[in-house]
Amino acid sequence: MSRGFTKEDDAQTPPIIPPRAALPPGTPNYVTPQGLEQLRAELAILESERAQAEANHDNATDRTHRLSFYNGRIALLTERIGSAKVVDPAGQPPKEVRFGATVTLRTVSGGKVGFKRKFTIVGVDEAGIAAGKVAFVAPIARAVQGQKLKKQLTLKLGPQEEVVEVTAIEYGGAV
8 A cells, every 4th residue: 555545643643442330549559369360361462462463564554553553551450460569369258348358238328228239349350240249449348348247327329418338348359
């Protein structure tokens, strides 16, 4: 293709690199052992994809753009792995909600009485609502951390308040 059909600034447009999950400034990057393994697996995949992009010499501009993208993602991920502080849920107090706990809450008043919620408190990179995993910095996780079995607490869910009881605390795996 002739240079006449390309825009000059195509080669200079830096790739948009999506940021990692938000971690408030000054907050340690707690992860479960499984979370650290997930981060390492993600790094291995990105490095493999980068190697494939390096080997592909079909389009120099596209190759440069893709390599910049992979290098940026790998840098962010490497930084996150380097700051990880592994917390083994097995070492947490069994009757208190802490990082790594799978917590079951039952609504006592203010909402659908008897409604149960179950979630595991994990690192910010591990969190996923569909998997029932909530980041330790999320409001609901902060509200329940430190609570003990059978204790009641008030949750502010948007404009509503709801009183819930901690009905189960488990350590030892995912939801």
